[in-house]
Amino acid sequence: MRQAGRYLPEYRATREKAGSFMGLATDKNFATEVTLQPLDRYALDAAILFSDILTVPDAMGLGLSFAQGEGPRFEKVVRDEASVAALHVPDMNKLKYVFDAVTSIRKALNGRVPLIGFSGSPWTLACYMVEGAGSDDYRHVKSLMYSRPDLMHQILKINALAVADYLNAQIDAGAQAVMIFDSWGGVLADGAFQPFSLDYTAMVLSRLKTHAEGRQIPRIVFTKGGGLWLDEMKHLDCEALGLDWTMNLGKARALVGGQVGGPGKALQGNIDPNVLFAPPSSIEKEVKRVLDSFGPPHTDMHQTGPTHIFNLGHGIHQNTPPEHVTALIEAVHKHSSRSMI
């Protein structure tokens, strides 16, 4: 997550050229350049599209901007009947810059590693659309949800249809896997997460293309703080679940794996990105701890179950020393079970 980003000096140089974050994200050449930068530095197994999760509400006409030193902000907020009525699934042509970037990156990768496309989840997009910016209490979006669940469901339905169209267009453009980031699912109460976040993630999944170019397109769902709801998330129609650092991978494996009638889902995660501020020897120790918590691969060929895709548990911090990422990746390769690479 945020494979390409401000922690890399080469990224900062490209961003300088582009003038702004959106200048970077909307130009396919710049987007290709920064997407490939981490691959030139690190032995990574996949590339992830450089973009922002808020491109979809921006295409809905809400007016996304990134002020210097602040997070994203929308010109318009969606908090009442009129603004919800004005909301529509956007014309995918408005997001052509993303699909062009996907095609350009895929071409530049030239088979080196697969390319992962992504989107925010319907709920996570709604958080920004209602709050108008990041939040630390989600007061506005939760007020709307508890006061006017009908309006909230209308927003979420539009978002789900939009996200499905958006990810399908990324697949058409060349994405070989797609990831749904439910970054704010974990702020919801039990009993609200299920109808307002999980159900709309499921709606997106039900509309996604599962194959392209004759191959399967794996779908990954990440809910920050979702560990508590894994026994419900395991029923999602996707191939992998991303986990943050609070969840024990062994417990997750036991919960998600071993369903009757099919193999379990792969688990992606989940080291705390703050580990990267520790010296390399501590990083190696923590990598080993995360790998060990998942446990050994199945030795019985006939027994299927989840596999582990090592990843950070959330985005990398902008002050991360790049050479510590090298230490992390070397530790993963050193300690991973052969059969799991």
Add this chain to the structure above:
Amino acid sequence: MRQAGRYLPEYRATREKAGSFMGLATDKNFATEVTLQPLDRYALDAAILFSDILTVPDAMGLGLSFAQGEGPRFEKVVRDEASVAALHVPDMNKLKYVFDAVTSIRKALNGRVPLIGFSGSPWTLACYMVEGAGSDDYRHVKSLMYSRPDLMHQILKINALAVADYLNAQIDAGAQAVMIFDSWGGVLADGAFQPFSLDYTAMVLSRLKTHAEGRQIPRIVFTKGGGLWLDEMKHLDCEALGLDWTMNLGKARALVGGQVGGPGKALQGNIDPNVLFAPPSSIEKEVKRVLDSFGPPHTDMHQTGPTHIFNLGHGIHQNTPPEHVTALIEAVHKHSSRSMI
């Protein structure tokens, strides 16, 4: 939580008189006045001491201040060998204003409802001591934890001893129950939560007085985001566990209750405070949902198990309409099982 606070006009009037937050907290008469204000307005079953969780590190000499419109801030931060070496369990005389407030409140309550004392957990205090203020990524405290676990353990041990002394002195002063707020335990990775937060909460509990005035002093532990670790937290030597809104109470009850050899712990929680921004009819619906999620009381007298103490899942928001709190409390009384009141 934050029973007394900025959402109440009478609190704002008293704070105006006191001049500042610490002016309020350090004056036993003001502290008594604001602690009792919610009881005059609402049919509550207990009072909670008005104070701040950062009084202990302030007494350690770190210099607590509250700038207007900002959160708490410490003059000194604890991030290196020298500052850790300088750290000591504070002289409890420096916290006399808290114990005086407890005695004064207890006297003013005159048996109306019991008084709950509280402290931050060793880990939560350490977060502020290392970060110097609130944080949204806990980068400094986690960097120290992963880089120099020895220093982190030293801070936490001092904090645990200080918190135990602090709560015991509150009990001596008249507190009839005590609560440990591990507000930031949930930001830790699985595998770090246990040695850096849970173990030090356990250390505090092991040193607490269990009886005073010939009666038991119930101990409540609240870890925000702790739902994932309930199967470990259930072994804590305390009478109740507080839960935030992400945890299903029925699941929690099944996990925590029914241990061989003793009754389960009481569960306290867990409605999302943002529900209070919805109209009264929605508040009632959500209260009922939370009560129902816990399930009915045991009908078999011989079967012991956890009971439910209705509470918010975290602090109340300063913009909460006070009359919505009335609606919440009326709904709790209307829908609670008789035997559970």
